[in-house]
Amino acid sequence: MTFSYSTFAKKFQTNSAVVQLMDDLGDLTLEAGYLTLGGGNPSEIPEMQAVFQTEMAHLLENQTEFDMMLSRYTGAAGIQSFRETVAGYLQRTCGWDVTAKNIAITNGSQTAFFYLFNAFAGDFENGPRKKILFPMAPEYVGYTEAGLHNDIFVSYKPEIRQLNNGFYKYFVDFEALEVDSSIGAICVSRPTNPTGNVIEDEEVAQLSELAKEHNIPLIVDNAYGAPFPGIIFEDVEPTWEPHMIMCLSLSKLGLPGTRTGILVASEAVINLIEGMNAVISLAPANFGAVLANRMIATDAVSHLSQNVVRPHYEAKVQTAIQLLRAELDSKQLLIHKPEGAIFLWLWFPELPITAQELYERLKARKVVVLPGHHFFPGLAEEWQHKHECIRMSYAGPAEIVAAGIRIIGEEIRKAFTEG
Numbered sequence: 001m002t003f004s005y006s007t008f009a010k011k012f013q014t015n016s017a018v019v020q021l022m023d024d025l026g027d028l029t030l031e032a033g034y035l036t037l038g039g040g041n042p043s044e045i046p047e048m049q050a051v052f053q054t055e056m057a058h059l060l061e062n063q064t065e066f067d068m069m070l071s072r073y074t075g076a077a078g079i080q081s082f083r084e085t086v087a088g089y090l091q092r093t094c095g096w097d098v099t100a101k102n103i104a105i106t107n108g109s110q111t112a113f114f115y116l117f118n119a120f121a122g123d124f125e126n127g128p129r130k131k132i133l134f135p136m137a138p139e140y141v142g143y144t145e146a147g148l149h150n151d152i153f154v155s156y157k158p159e160i161r162q163l164n165n166g167f168y169k170y171f172v173d174f175e176a177l178e179v180d181s182s183i184g185a186i187c188v189s190r191p192t193n194p195t196g197n198v199i200e201d202e203e204v205a206q207l208s209e210l211a212k213e214h215n216i217p218l219i220v221d222n223a224y225g226a227p228f229p230g231i232i233f234e235d236v237e238p239t240w241e242p243h244m245i246m247c248l249s250l251s252k253l254g255l256p257g258t259r260t261g262i263l264v265a266s267e268a269v270i271n272l273i274e275g276m277n278a279v280i281s282l283a284p285a286n287f288g289a290v291l292a293n294r295m296i297a298t299d300a301v302s303h304l305s306q307n308v309v310r311p312h313y314e315a316k317v318q319t320a321i322q323l324l325r326a327e328l329d330s331k332q333l334l335i336h337k338p339e340g341a342i343f344l345w346l347w348f349p350e351l352p353i354t355a356q357e358l359y360e361r362l363k364a365r366k367v368v369v370l371p372g373h374h375f376f377p378g379l380a381e382e383w384q385h386k387h388e389c390i391r392m393s394y395a396g397p398a399e400i401v402a403a404g405i406r407i408i409g410e411e412i413r414k415a416f417t418e419g
């Protein structure tokens, strides 16, 4: 039987690039013999797994928390005591002027982006259709289909600065950026997935000023950032002001299975999120909040981020870079300066094949990466650079990353010599 589907449903059918990509990632697994450098899974860090197990054992022994975890709907903005815990933690560690009324929990931060993009872009009663502005692309592929209307994103090419030793870094091209009444919000991931870029404090300050001037929010996607999970190798000042919406997540600490996103925003935005949670899922899941509550209340999460999570990824990225450099010189490969997150963004200037062809050749050799052109939501103009880059995760087991890099090296050398 063939049903007919609404335009709303069509957004979610398998013809979208992201759904296809996710399907692909679901099939091309480690178990199926693939070297998986493609997806966004965090590492299973033994010290972190041990902490989660201790916390889980504590919950099993503590009836009140156990009941809260499994047997209750909470308010639609999340468990009140967890919202208080998070607000207290952000006051103490970041100096932010927030209370529980500035905190809402969502089922993963991905859900929050869907809410926020459709709250600030799309059709408005008075005035033109609005868009979300990504100040620079590449940006997170998960944003691409998160608008209910097509065409609600606009983004700009970055300024590229070459650095020493075969590295480069993207900067926001403020000269090119246009913010007018058609922009409903500005959004940036920091650190950026896919590039590992951490836009500088001054760039954040400039974006924040632009947002304030136009009376629109600045959404900062902090899935990898400070204060937790702390996968950020630069010293940054995490700031929050009432016109900013800070999106945090427990996923990259090592808890993606709990689907816990944490939004920090003005009370008005939090009330809206509460309403959206209520309509869409009654209440967010309790599991992550109950499991992480003690870690956040005691500030242990800061200690773990700084002393376990960050050093783990710092060591892994350095190893991955050494292996890549042993395969390819800086004429064949430029690497975006890795400042955070769990990916390397590899640029093969003047590659004679497209990143999509490279992806297919690598897939045929059981190596999974993501081709660059998927990471430019809202960039209208064609840009060759999109087809010369790939994203690879370095979060997986060392031997998988090393074997994958060897094959990437072989395929790139072959592409440069034979096409």
Ligand SMILES: Cc1ncc(COP(=O)(O)O)c(C=O)c1O
Residues within 6 Å of the ligand: 040, 107, 108, 109, 110, 111, 140, 142, 189, 192, 193, 221, 223, 248, 249, 250, 251, 256, 259, 260, 261
């Ligand atoms: C930049 C970025 N933002 C948001 C998310 C969504 O994470 P979650 O929904 O698990 O909190 C991800 C996941 O990979 C991400 O990379």
